Amino acid sequence: xxxxxxxxxxxxxxxxxxxxxxxxxxxxxxxxxxxxxxxxxxxxxxxxxxxxxxxxxxxxxxxxxxxxxxxxxxxxxxxxxxxxxxxxxxxxxxxxxxxxxxxxxxxxx
Amino acid sequence: xxxxxxxxxxxxxxxxxxxxxxxxxxxxxxxxxxxxxxxxxxxxxxxxxxxxxxxxxxxxxxxxxxxxxxxxxxxxxxxxxxxxxxxxxxxxxxxxxxxxxxxxxxxxxxxxxxxxxxxxxxxxxxxxx
Numbered sequence: 317x318x319x320x321x322x323x324x325x326x327x328x329x330x331x332x333x334x335x336x337x338x339x340x341x342x343x344x345x346x347x348x349x350x351x352x353x354x355x356x357x358x359x360x361x362x363x364x365x366x367x368x369x370x371x372x373x374x375x376x377x378x379x380x381x382x383x384x385x386x387x388x389x390x391x392x393x394x395x396x397x398x399x400x401x402x403x404x405x406x407x408x409x410x411x412x413x414x415x416x417x418x419x420x421x422x423x424x425x
Numbered sequence: 426x427x428x429x430x431x432x433x434x435x436x437x438x439x440x441x442x443x444x445x446x447x448x449x450x451x452x453x454x455x456x457x458x459x460x461x462x463x464x465x466x467x468x469x470x471x472x473x474x475x476x477x478x479x480x481x482x483x484x485x486x487x488x489x490x491x492x493x494x495x496x497x498x499x500x501x502x503x504x505x506x507x508x509x510x511x512x513x514x515x516x517x518x519x520x521x522x523x524x525x526x527x528x529x530x531x532x533x534x535x536x537x538x539x540x541x542x543x544x545x546x547x548x549x550x551x552x553x554x
Contacts, residue, residue, distance in 0.1 A: 317488070348536035353472075360521055360544035361472065367537030404472055408539035413485040414462070414474040 318343050318409050320417035328425040335392040337420045339383075339405035347384045349408040355419075356401045364403075365390065392422075400424050427451035429461070429522050429545035437512045437552050447505040447522030447545060454480050454500045458534065460525035461505040462541050463496065465518040473518075477525060478505055512552045519547040 319342040329335055339350070347368035353361035363372040365381035368388055378393040392399055405417040433445035445463070452459055460479040466472050476496040477485045486494050495508045505522060523541035528534055 346536070349539055351540040355472075360547055363540055363542040366540050370537060372542065406472075406474075406540060412474065412488055413477060414539075414541075416464075416472040416474060418471045 317411055318345060318407055318415060320405055320407055320415055322405060322417040322420045324420060325418075326421045326423060328423055329395055330425045331395050331397055333395050335395055335399070335422055337390040337403050337422070339388040339390070339417050341386045341407060344385045345407050345409065350383070350388050351406045352381055352390045353404045353406060354401045355404065361404065395422070427524050427543055429524060429543065431520055431522050431545045431548040433548060433550065435549060435551060437550060439513055439552060439554055441512050443509045443512050443516075443550060445507045445520055445548065445550070447507070449503050449505070449522070449524070452524060452526070453503070454498050454505070456480055458526055458528045461498070462523050462525050463507045464521045464523060464541065466521070466547075467518045476507060514552045517550065517552045519549045521545055521547045
């Protein structure tokens with residue numbers, strides 16, 4: 317069973333700063349099978365990145381996904397006020413079929 | 426435009442069975458490759474994938490909850506139903522349904538398209554006596 321961990325749990329930054337979020341898998345994950353979501357309070361998650369590095373439709377280019385194997389990263393180059401939210405990684409695999417990481421909260425410093 | 430909406434009880438008693446319905450539009454579960462998944466989120470906690478049903482009636486469940494979950498579809502009504510038995514207060518959560526379609530715009534299967542998008546607005550289910 318593949319387990320995802322995300323770090324840090326909380327990231328306190330100011331608008332304009334760079335955010336680097338980590339998602340680590342307990343076993344190697346195909347980069348094709350890794351996605352990132354953003355969730356704001358009271359809202360459903362929004363797809364940001366799929367295939368580890370492809371931006372979903374309408375996602376600004378300040379969001380970049382990278383990584384392979386067991387280590388994946390979501391980078392937000394310059395935080396905008398609307399980027400303060402919780403971010404989850406999602407992996408697709410054999411068992412379980414899908415699993416989410418525990419999330420990283422990006423809050424305003 | 427694809428939309429999904431969850432419906433069901435807001436309050437369930439412990440030991441009862443929860444039945445949730447996802448009503449969708451903008452796609453059909455008769456279309457090859459299409460699926461609908463269920464995901465839950467306890468208040469203030471992380472997302473947890475529960476189940477997925479595909480156009481061909483293939484069903485996948487979270488191993489930790491498989492014994493309590495059943496997912497079915499009614500293609501004529503554009504609905505997917507999730508039942509969870511033996512509800513407990515720790516099952517209090519917002520339940521989401523979401524669209525799954527690992528095929529690109531040309532209709533080719535793509536390994537990179539294993540994700541849920543879009544999602545319904547979610548429905549909060551509280552388990553309490």
